Amino acid sequence: METMLPSREPGQTKRRILEVAIELFSQNGYSAVSVREITKHVGIKESALYNHYKTKDEILQSIYQLFTDASEGNTLPSPEQLEAMLQHVDLQTFLKQGFEQFKRTIENPLLTQIWRILNIEQYRDARAREIILTRIYKGTIDFLESAFLLLQQNKKIKDTYSPRMLAVEYQYPIFAMMTEYLLLRFDNKETDELQQRVEAHIQYFNDYVRP
Amino acid sequence: METMLPSREPGQTKRRILEVAIELFSQNGYSAVSVREITKHVGIKESALYNHYKTKDEILQSIYQLFTDASEGNTLPSPEQLEAMLQHVDLQTFLKQGFEQFKRTIENPLLTQIWRILNIEQYRDARAREIILTRIYKGTIDFLESAFLLLQQNKKIKDTYSPRMLAVEYQYPIFAMMTEYLLLRFDNKETDELQQRVEAHIQYFNDYVRP
DNA sequence: GTCTATAACATGATAGAC
DNA sequence: GTCTATCATGTTATAGAC
Known part of the structure; x- marks a missing residue:
């Protein structure tokens, strides 16, 4: 008689641990989730987890x-690509494309x-802080700044304000709406009004910088 | 010989517990801080904590x-007060006052x-979510909406956009900058540039809605 | 009422032997 | 992969001191 196939494909358990951990950490935070809870969902014993990860923290690191x-996968266009693109495209189209990118991001459950x-971890864990400040905040603003600079040079938008300031005025409301979106969705609340706000914001910004 | 005055003023220990808990929770999150750690900082035994709080959660609740x-202390002006105030005051002054209020908030360590x-707790704890969504987000936007409506009626600002939309455009960048500020300060990093951004944002908004 | 001292119990992360 | 052991943690309880 065959055994109950405990022989899963190699690497599958490690992947399952990661998936379950992401699910649980995103709801309760790293510190409030026990290894016991993770392994129970995965269907293995506590100690078996340590065959795949040295510590609980190593899961978080992963x-x-x-x-x-x-983030590096859906990589931002290089300066050259950006320049080529903005030769053919006006602000409205550029922002619309960015918005579509944004929607794909928030519709990706994993992300x-x-x-x-x-x-949740941003204060307890300097690694999370680093990702938020550098990769999310600074990265996005730097990218938009270079795009708006090019658009100003091409006379496609006003140059009353610095490109960096325009980047902040455009992007920061979107950060805040993203934060609110994540909270509303957590309670399965409606986000239609929020989506309209994002679109209205793009319209507002577009009106403001039109030359 | 006198004892080492274990007789503190009544209520002082309870207050110390709260202070220490706020300090530790704000750095590591509720779940990562042990009762042991709190009581060690306060200088009492673990079991003594339960003379003041029924559970660890009750501290969080407090x-x-x-x-x-x-929030109710530095209470927002009532509709009548707001109306009276906006009769005499222009947008620039109104926003400047709001900014001063904002600065006082972020300079208050407790807040x-x-x-x-x-x-940190917003996903794990529905009570935190409620405060953020209702008291912070909705409360602020509702207040600004009524203010901008009055300013529009007094012809002190343009009425091209709805007052609610203006409230969002004004306040959401400030929310995001507040978030960034808290992160930067946590690492004792410079926030001068951020402060300039807030002021530039107010200027930008002011220019936009000037009739 | 508030503190100390001490112990108990269930649950947590982790290590080592199998 | 499992089982077992170790040590920290939240919580409750008991007894005694001011």
Whole structure:
């Protein structure tokens, strides 16, 4: 008689641990989730987890790594690509494309869960802080600044304000709406009004910088 | 020979517990801080804590209450007060006053610490979520909406956009900058540039809605 | 009423032997 | 992969001191 196939494909258990941990950490935070709870969901004994991860913290580290990899995956265009693109495209189209990118991000459950984890751990864990400040805040603003600079040089938008300031005025409301979105969705509340706000914000910004 | 005055003023220990808990929770989150750690900092035995709080959660509850009380303390003006005020005051002055209020908030260590705790606990704890969504987000936007409506009626600002939308455009960047500020300060990093951004944002908004 | 001292119990992360 | 052991943690309880 055959055994109950305890022989899963190699690497599957490790992947399952990561998935379950992301799910649980994003709801309760790293510190409030026990290894016991993770392994129960995965269907293995506590100690078996240590065959795949040296410590509980190493799981968290892997989660951060996953986010970093994904951010580099849907990589921002290079300066040359950006320049070529903005030759043919006006502000409206550029912002619309950015918005579509934004929507894909928030519709990706994995990324939103890790985003929540980063928010929860940002004070306890300097690695989360680093990702938020450098990769999310600074990275986005730097990118938009270079884009707006090019648009100003091409006379496609007003140059009353510095490109960096325009980047902040455009992006920061979107950060705040993202935060609110994550909270509303956590309670399965409606986010239609919020989506309209994002679109209205793009319209407002567009009106303001039109030359 | 006198004893080492174990007789402190009544209520002092309870207050010390709260202070220490706010300090520790704001750095590590509720779940990562042990009762042992709190009582060690206070200088009492673990079991003595339960003379003041029924559970560890009751401490957290008191912290939320403190924030709620403080929010109601520096209470927003009533609709009548607001109307009277906006008769005499232009947008620039109104926003400047709001900014001063904002600065006082972020310079109050207790409030910033509790703000951090709310951020950490927002997914694990529905009470934190409620405070952020209702008291902070909705409360602020509702207030600004009524203010901008009055300013529009007094022809002190343009009425191209709805007052609610103006409230969002004005306040959401400030929310995001507040979040960034809390992170930067946690690492004792410079926040001068951020402060300039807030002022530039107010200027930008002011220019935009000037009739 | 508030403190100390001490102990008990269930649950937590982790290590080592199998 | 499992089982077992170790040590920290939240909580309750008991007894005694001011």
